[in-house]
Each structure stands twice: as C-alpha cells, then as structure tokens.
Amino acid sequence: MADKKQTKKVTNEKIEQLSQDFEDGTDKFLTTNQGLRINDNQNSLKDGERGATLLEDFIMREKITHFDHERIPERIVHARGAGAHGYFQVYKSMTKYTKAGFLQDPSKKTPVFVRFSTVAGFRGSTDLARDVRGFAVKFYTEEGNYDLVGNNIPVFFIQDAIKFPDLIHSVKPEPHNEIPQAASAHDTFWDFTSLMPESMHMIMWVMSDRAIPRSFRMMEGFGVNTFRFINKEGKAHFVKFHWKPLLGVHSVAWNEAQKISGFDADFHRRDLWEAIENGAYPEWEFGVQIVPEKDEHKFDFDLLDATKIIPEELVPVQRIGKMVLNRNPDNFFAETEQVAFCPSHIVPGIDFSNDPLLQGRLFSYLDTQILRLGGPNFHEIPINRPLAPLDNNQRDSRMRQMINKGRVSYEPNSLAGGCPFQAMIKDGGLHTFEERIDGRKIRVRSDSFRDHFTQAALFYNSQAEYEKTHIVNALSFELGKVEVDAIRSRMVYILKQIDDSLAQRVADNLGIEIPAKLDSPINHSYPADANPKNYESKPKKTGGLKKDAALSMANTIKDTIKTRQIAFLVADGFNAADVKAMKAALEKEGATAKIIGLKSNSAKSANGEKMKVDHALRTVASVLFDAVYIPDGEKSAKALTDEPDAIEFVNEAFRHCKAIAASGAGVDFIKNETYAGRAKDDKAVILSENGAKTAAKDFINAIAQHRNWDRETARKVPA
Numbered sequence: 001m002a003d004k005k006q007t008k009k010v011t012n013e014k015i016e017q018l019s020q021d022f023e024d025g026t027d028k029f030l031t032t033n034q035g036l037r038i039n040d041n042q043n044s045l046k047d048g049e050r051g052a053t054l055l056e057d058f059i060m061r062e063k064i065t066h067f068d069h070e071r072i073p074e075r076i077v078h079a080r081g082a083g084a085h086g087y088f089q090v091y092k093s094m095t096k097y098t099k100a101g102f103l104q105d106p107s108k109k110t111p112v113f114v115r116f117s118t119v120a121g122f123r124g125s126t127d128l129a130r131d132v133r134g135f136a137v138k139f140y141t142e143e144g145n146y147d148l149v150g151n152n153i154p155v156f157f158i159q160d161a162i163k164f165p166d167l168i169h170s171v172k173p174e175p176h177n178e179i180p181q182a183a184s185a186h187d188t189f190w191d192f193t194s195l196m197p198e199s200m201h202m203i204m205w206v207m208s209d210r211a212i213p214r215s216f217r218m219m220e221g222f223g224v225n226t227f228r229f230i231n232k233e234g235k236a237h238f239v240k241f242h243w244k245p246l247l248g249v250h251s252v253a254w255n256e257a258q259k260i261s262g263f264d265a266d267f268h269r270r271d272l273w274e275a276i277e278n279g280a281y282p283e284w285e286f287g288v289q290i291v292p293e294k295d296e297h298k299f300d301f302d303l304l305d306a307t308k309i310i311p312e313e314l315v316p317v318q319r320i321g322k323m324v325l326n327r328n329p330d331n332f333f334a335e336t337e338q339v340a341f342c343p344s345h346i347v348p349g350i351d352f353s354n355d356p357l358l359q360g361r362l363f364s365y366l367d368t369q370i371l372r373l374g375g376p377n378f379h380e381i382p383i384n385r386p387l388a389p390l391d392n393n394q395r396d397s398r399m400r401q402m403i404n405k406g407r408v409s410y411e412p413n414s415l416a417g418g419c420p421f422q423a424m425i426k427d428g429g430l431h432t433f434e435e436r437i438d439g440r441k442i443r444v445r446s447d448s449f450r451d452h453f454t455q456a457a458l459f460y461n462s463q464a465e466y467e468k469t470h471i472v473n474a475l476s477f478e479l480g481k482v483e484v485d486a487i488r489s490r491m492v493y494i495l496k497q498i499d500d501s502l503a504q505r506v507a508d509n510l511g512i513e514i515p516a517k518l519d520s521p522i523n524h525s526y527p528a529d530a531n532p533k534n535y536e537s538k539p540k541k542t543g544g545l546k547k548d549a550a551l552s553m554a555n556t557i558k559d560t561i562k563t564r565q566i567a568f569l570v571a572d573g574f575n576a577a578d579v580k581a582m583k584a585a586l587e588k589e590g591a592t593a594k595i596i597g598l599k600s601n602s603a604k605s606a607n608g609e610k611m612k613v614d615h616a617l618r619t620v621a622s623v624l625f626d627a628v629y630i631p632d633g634e635k636s637a638k639a640l641t642d643e644p645d646a647i648e649f650v651n652e653a654f655r656h657c658k659a660i661a662a663s664g665a666g667v668d669f670i671k672n673e674t675y676a677g678r679a680k681d682d683k684a685v686i687l688s689e690n691g692a693k694t695a696a697k698d699f700i701n702a703i704a705q706h707r708n709w710d711r712e713t714a715r716k717v718p719a
Contacts, residue, residue: 032062040443044162044356048439049446050304053161053359056441060162064360067165068368074123075372077168078134080182081117082216082269083336084276086325088112088139088286094320097237097290098229100349101428102141103320111140113383114325115339116216116272119151120171121182126261127268129182130211130254130474135221135243136341137323140387143428147345148241149365153210154222156306157199159449161360166192185481194490197452200498201307204459207474208467209251209553214626214706215271217282217563218250225343225358226303228351228433229290236433238296238303238353240310242287242317248557250706252623254474256656259623267624273328280563280590281326287317300543301455302448306357308455312550314543335383340369351433374399391420456498462551466709472502476509485512493518554709561703562590567625567653569617569646571598573635576605578663578692582629585696591703593629596620598643606633617645622653627703631692632664640669650674654685657711659702661686661695684708 030038038059045057053060070076087109094103102110117134118125133152138145157167169175170192171184180186184206193199205211213219221243229237252260260267275282289310291303301308329335342365343358352358369378375398378384390402393409408416423429460468475495479488493515496503507514549555566586568579583593597603597613604610622628628650630640640646653660654676662670667687671677676685684702688695702708 032059033066042160042163043443043445044160044360045441045443046354046356046439047437047441049442049444050302050354050448051437051439052354052435053356054441057162060360061363063162063165064364065367067168068364069371075117076368077119078115078117078136079123080121080125080127081115081134081336082272083113083115083329083339084272084282084325085327085329086112086114086281086323088137088321088323090286090321092320094229095231097231097239098349099232100141100146100229100347101143102139102146102347103349111387112323112325113138113140113335113339114323115336115341116268118182120168120184125182126265128212128252128257128261128265130184130206130257131182132206132211133213133216133219135219137221137243138339138341138345138384139347141347142388143347144388145345145384145386146347146350147341147343148223149341149343149361150221150223150241150243152213152219152221153202153205154220154224154240154242154309155202155205155455156224156357157193157202158196158357159198159305159307159445160356161358161364162356163196164357164360164364185478187482187484187487190479190482190487190491191484194487194494197494197497198307198449200452200494201456201459204456204471204498207471207478208459208463209253209470210249211474212252212254212257213268214250214252215247215275215563216268217272217275218245218247220244220249221284225306225355225361226353227358228353229288230349230351230431230433234431234434236293236351238291238293240289242289243284243323244287244317244319246283246285246557247560247562248706249553250556251553253656253707254470254477256623259621259652263621263624272325275563276325276328278592281324283325284323285319286321286323287319289315289317291315301451302446304353304355304446305449306355307449307452311458311543311545311548313545313548317550334381338373338378338381339383340373340378340381342366342369346430348428348430354435377401393420453497458545458548459551460499460502462547462549464552464554464709466712467552467554468502469712472505472509475502475506479506479510488512489515490518556706558705560590561586561626561700564591564626564703565624566591566593566627566629566703567620567622567649568593568595568629568631569640569649570595570603570611570613570631570633571636571639571643571646572604573606573633573639574603574611575632575636575664576607576609576611578631578633578666579605579611582631582661582663582692582696582699585692585700589700591626591700594625596649598639598646606635617643617649622649622658623656625653625658626706627659627661627699628653629660629692629699630662630666630669632666634665637665637669641673647673650676654679654711657684657707657709659684659686659699659705659708661688661699661702663688663690663692663695679711679714682708682711682714684711 030041044053044060046053089109090103115136118129118131120131121129135152136149138147171189173179174188223241227239229239344362370376377397377399380401393411395409425431482488492503492507496514503514586593594614596615596617598617600616602610602612651674660676679685686695686698
C-alpha cells in the first residue's frame with residue numbers, strides 16, 4: 001500500500017512538472033485545433049513558390065476561420081469607421097487594358113459607397129490613434145458590385161495571409177489585461193514585429209506622419225495588393241490601384257493627435273460629415289500603375305510581395321478618373337456598420353494575382369461577413385445590394401429577404417426552361433484569367449520575397465528632414481513603452497539594417513546600445529526570416545533609386561486652403577471690420593472661419609456690433625483648427641492677455657507649427673504674450689500693423705503650406 005501511495009505521489013509530481021513545463025513554454029509545439037503538429041506556420045500552401053494559394057490548405061483555413069469568428073458583431077479589425085455615398089467617373093475609356101464596364105464611358109457616373117476606418121481599435125476608440133486607415137470603396141456597377149478594399153498605406157506588415165491572425169493578435173490589447181486600446185506601443189506588437197523583418201517597410205510608414213492624417217479627405221488610398229486588368233482580347237496587365245486626394249496629403253503632429261483624442265475623439269468622423277453637409281465634397285483621383293505581364297520579373301523586387309511598392313519614379317501613376325463623395329448616410333448602422341466589403345467581389349476585366357496575402361484575403365473577408373451579418377444573405381441588406389440584376393439558385397438561410405417563386409433551385413434544369421442561364425463571355429460572363437500553373441505543392445517563401453530592408457530604406461531616405469525626425473520620435477515613443485529590454489535591442493538592431501543614423505538616434509533616445517550581433521531570439525522552430533543572419537543584409541537601391549518624391553508628404557499639393565478651419569480669437573471690443581475682411585478673404589478661398597469667444601453666444605465689437613460666437617474658448621482647443629487669427633481691438637487684446645487659455649491656445653498652435661496671424665492691437669498680444677511673438681523670420685507668423693487686408697494674402701499662403709515644420713528645428717519646439 002505504501003509503495004502504491006509513493007508511486008501515486010511521484011506520478012502527480014511528474015504531472016505537475018509537465019504542466020509547469022507546458023506553462024513555461026519549454027516543451028510546446030504548435031498544433032492545429034486537432035492536435036496536429038505544424039511544421040510551417042509562416043507560409044500558406046501554394047502551387048509552386050509564386051503560385052496560387054490552394055483551397056486544400058486546411059491549416060490556413062482553420063486558423064483564419066477561427067480568427068474571423070473571434071468576436072461579434074463588431075468587426076475584428078477596422079471596427080471604427082465612417083462612410084459616405086458618392087460617384088466615380090472615368091476620364092477616358094480604359095478599353096486598351098480592361099473590359100470593366102465602369103472604366104469605359106466618361107459620361108457615366110458609377111455610384112459608390114466608401115468606408116474609412118482605423119484597424120486596431122474597438123468601435124469606441126479614438127479617430128486619432130497612430131494606425132493604418134482603411135479605405136474601402138464599393139462600386140455599384142452595371143456588371144455587379146466591385147469592392148476595392150485598401151488602406152491609406154500602400155504596403156502591409158506581412159507577405160502571407162497565414163500570418164494575419166498573429167499580426168492582429170499582437171497589436172490588439174494584450175489579452176491578460178486588455179491594455180492598451182488602439183495602440184501598438186506595447187510589448188506583444190514589437191515582439192512580433194522584431195521577429196518578422198518583412199514588416200520593416202510597413203513600420204517606416206506607420207511610424208511616419210501617414211499614420212496620423214489630418215482628415216480622411218486628406219489621405220491617399222491604395223489597393224495594396226497587385227491585381228490584373230484583363231481586356232476583351234484576354235490580354236492581362238498587372239495593376240496597382242491608387243486614390244490621390246485633390247486637397248493634398250496632410251497629417252497632424254503626434255502631440256496634437258493625442259490632445260485631439262481628448263477634445264474630440266470623433267474628429268475624423270465629424271470632419272467628413274461636416275464637409276459633405278457643407279457642400280465641400282471630398283474628391284480623389286483614381287490612379288493606376290500598369291505593368292505588362294512580360295515585365296513581371298524586371299524589377300529587383302517581386303510584384304506579388306505586399307510589403308513592396310512599385311516606386312512611382314519607375315512606373316508613374318496614371319490618373320484615370322475621379323471619385324466624389326456627396327451624400328452622408330441616412331443611418332449609420334444600416335449603412336456604414338452593415339456595409340460588407342470583400343476583395344473577391346470583382347467584375348469582368350479585373351482579376352487577381354498570386355500575391356499570397358491577397359489569396360488569403362479572398363477567403364477571409366467572405367467568411368467574416370457571414371459571421372458578422374448573420375449568414376450568407378448579407379448581400380440582401382440594402383447597402384450591399386447590387387444595382388445589377390440578381391438571379392441564382394441560392395435559397396434560404398438566416399435573414400433571407402428575397403422570396404423566390406417556383407420549384408426550381410438547381411442548374412441545369414428543364415422545368416424552368418433552363419433559366420437562369422450561364423452567361424457567355426460576350427454577354428459579360430466572368431472568365432478567369434488563364435494563367436499557366438505547373439508548380440509543386442509546397443509551403444515555402446520565394447527567394448524574391450527575402451529583401452526586407454531596401455524599400456524601407458528608400459522610404460526613409462525619401463522623407464524630408466522633419467519627417468525623418470518624426471519617425472525617430474515615433475519609434476522612440478513606441479519602443480519606450482516596451483518593457484522587455486531584449487525586444488528594444490532587437491528592434492534597434494533591425495533599424496540599423498535600414499539606416500545607421502536612424503538606429504543610433506532611436507537608441508540614444510532609449511538610452512541603450514545597438515547590439516553588435518543578434519542572438520537567436522527563440523528556439524529551433526523560429527521562422528526562417530527570424531534567423532539572425534537574415535537581419536544582416538544592407539539595403540540595395542530599388543531600380544537605382546535613392547529617393548522617390550511621391551513617398552514624402554513634403555511634396556504634396558500646397559496650393560489650396562479649401563475646407564481648412566481657421567480660429568478667430570476674439571473678446572468684447574474687437575475690430576469688426578478686421579474680422580469681416582479676414583473672414584471674407586478666407587471664405588473666398590474655401591476655408592471656414594470659426595469665431596472663438598471668451599463667452600458663449602456672442603461678442604460685442606468696439607463699435608457695439610454683436611457677432612455670433614461659434615465656440616466658447618473653454619470648449620475648444622487649437623488642435624481642432626488649422627490656423628489662428630487675432631484681430632485688432634485694444635479692449636479685445638487686453639482681455640485675451642488676461643485669459644491664460646487664450647495664450648495657451650496660440651502657444652499650442654505655434655508648437656504644432658501652424659500659421660498664426662494678427663492685425664493691429666492683436667499684434668501686441670502676439671508679441672508680448674506668446675512664443676510666436678518671439679519668433680524671427682518665421683514665414684507662418686504674419687503680423688500686420690495695417691489691418692486684416694494687408695495680412696490676408698500671406699496668411700492664406702501660409703495656411704496652404706499646411707505647417708511650417710522648419711519651426712521645430714529653429715525653435716526646438718517638439719511636435
């Protein structure tokens with residue numbers, strides 16, 4: 001009996017030790033949900049190294065299906081969004097390249113619905129998180145709905161869709177405490193990223209000002225993946241899709257974004273809604289980069305690699321049409337929340353490439369919509385209904401609205417006269433591009449996907465000096481939030497492979513040394529690219545390029561102030577003539593003047609005239625506006641001098657490099673009370689002793705430049 005008790009004790013101790021080993025991660029293998037050990041968790045199953053992803057890949061399907069169904073009804077990614085209706089109109093027929101009907105007739109307007117979004121946060125998170133922005137467009141064409149589902153950044157973190165659940169799990173709030181919300185500045189994200197050097201190009205974009213746009217209306221959109229155009233002769237061209245905003249590409253400062261989140265977490269939503277309500281319809285030009293099939297391999301990067309761009313210096317973007325958003329949704333839930341986008345929703349003339357990220361998206365989006373919207377009938381929700389006739393043999397399931405008559409629900413049939421019939425190609429039937437496939441069934445990454453640093457370096461080197469500083473500051477902030485020393489060290493080592501000075505500046509800010517070498521971060525099963533030797537490849541020159549002007553926002557449109565919000569700081573005793581003159585000049589150029597008073601309702605001018613106040617100073621901050629104007633009026637200027645919030649309002653605008661103007665007694669307020677008054681030769685501080693009319697022209701030009709980023713280095717004012 002004693003021996004049996006001893007044996008039981010030993011057995012229990014062994015079980016406890018094994019359990020502890022499992023908990024410590026010292027004896028674990030990656031498995032499917034059925035316990036099957038996984039040999040390769042980095043690559044989907046493909047027909048050859050660069051071939052199409054196979055439906056047979058049950059590991060990828062299980063992994064993505066589980067991910068798609070993790071939460072309902074909120075979107076797992078892109079949960080927070082805003083949408084609008086509008087139209088698209090092509091400039092000229094694209095028949096040479098594609099038979100897509102909506103790209104043929106310049107006189108035809110195709111209805112669209114667009115949804116903008118952030119990726120990481122929940123529905124209740126802030127608009128101003130440092131994050132990728134979704135840019136999804138649903139075209140209601142006569143040939144069926146076409147969904148162009150993209151982002152405001154042209155590349156992505158990963159090359160193969162099998163890694164998408166891992167990426168999003170790493171960037172979401174950490175599961176043990178669900179902190180932080182809508183932020184990548186935490187250990188799990190940077191742990192994952194530091195082990196995935198393919199993410200480095202995307203990291204440069206996300207740490208740049210592109211990740212904190214001024215407005216949805218002032219950001220670019222990209223299709224991200226490589227698609228195909230197919231013409232009537234069946235000839236194919238590779239194509240990359242772009243949306244170019246006619247207001248230019250502009251951002252906010254990081255410090256400003258944090259404050260906007262406190263004052264108005266709906267800043268981007270409100271901006272889009274109000275612009276459309278005010279008739280200032282957002283506009284983008286639709287652009288394409290077209291590459292003949294014969295040129296597929298002429299670049300020193302792979303067209304199928306979603307972590308790469310085609311530099312515009314090598315293949316210019318052809319602007320082929322324009323999209324205008326001119327109507328807000330009638331009901332947010334019914335339209336913006338229930339709209340369902342799927343990259344697999346195409347029309348004849350547009351087809352897919354073998355991009356392994358795109359191949360996984362074709363499966364994942366449909367699976368997600370079925371879960372979110374209650375079943376496969378989500379296409380019957382009004383916002384998702386095609387304008388093209390719909391007729392097939394699908395029946396029943398949840399939320400069915402269509403009432404099908406008759407007894408035939410199969411094809412072929414004779415009882416319904418064979419109807420509905422298959423469409424011939426000449427009748428607009430979809431004909432999949434006939435691509436030769438003769439590869440081996442294999443899980444592997446093509447060697448042409450292995451260069452992870454060249455385009456990251458191209459992006460960084462293309463930035464203006466202030467943009468480089470913002471990237472350094474963003475990386476320093478994010479990695480400064482990381483608690484594990486090894487992750488920070490790994491990241492600065494990777495940054496050194498992109499640019500020595502970038503890595504050194506970040507390391508100095510973190511107070512750490514750049515490691516001389518990188519030790520193997522994990523056990524024998526780590527991804528091939530996490531091998532230290534794969535981090536040590538200095539960038540090449542993409543097509544001989546050192547820089548690409550299109551990659552820097554410093555080169556964007558700077559000739560308009562349309563829709564810009566200008567704050568007029570006033571108190572009783574202001575000069576009404578000055579206010580009216582400046583307001584008229586700004587509104588003539590399409591800007592909006594907002595009167596900010598010390599009190600609500602109205603302010604009284606020096607001649608006794610009452611003027612309606614748009615906002616009381618206590619309810620707003622300079623971060624909600626693009627520029628600040630202080631009018632003449634001795635009594636008004638004196639009241640502003642006695643109001644600390646007014647001084648802070650101007651100082652904060654100055655810190656964020658915005659245009660500031662003043663006239664008459666307003667000049668004395670600026671000179672005596674604010675940082676702007678001490679600035680010399682600052683081209684965005686316009687002070688006029690002679691009234692508003694004298695200052696207006698220079699003020700308008702300064703606003704059009706968006707920001708005077710030179711102020712950061714001249715005044716050592718961090719943005």
